[in-house]
Amino acid sequence: MSAFGQGRDGNESCPEFTDEEIRLIRLWSLSDVSAGRQLSAQIAYFATPAVFGIYGLASGSIAIVGVAFVCILVLLAWGVVSTWRDQRNSNLMQSICAKVAATLPAGEERK
DSSP states (O other): OOSEEEOTTSSEEEEOOOHHHHHHHHHHHHOOOOHHHHHHHHHHHHHHHHHHHHHHHHHTOHHHHHHHHHHHHHHHHHHHHHHHHHHHHHHHHHHHHHHHHHHSOTTGGGO
């Protein structure tokens, strides 16, 4: 099975994407991956445990510092699990990029 579909001129020129690849292309084209959004999300995740930790240090409560530390560990574990889950989409996007790159003429990557 060829990864290319029939172009308007009858030659194989356009990549033929699977339904799953099309879904991912549409999803990624609509997503906001700006640096500001990523930074604000990271601050939101870690601000609460940081405030708890600072409060625990200021009040001398080792229990509150411990809770903050456990919360940060949970958030880090969540990040690892999320990255592991997103690996499938990364592999799918790599497949999409390989199909698109195969349609480029030789030397096109330098432009």
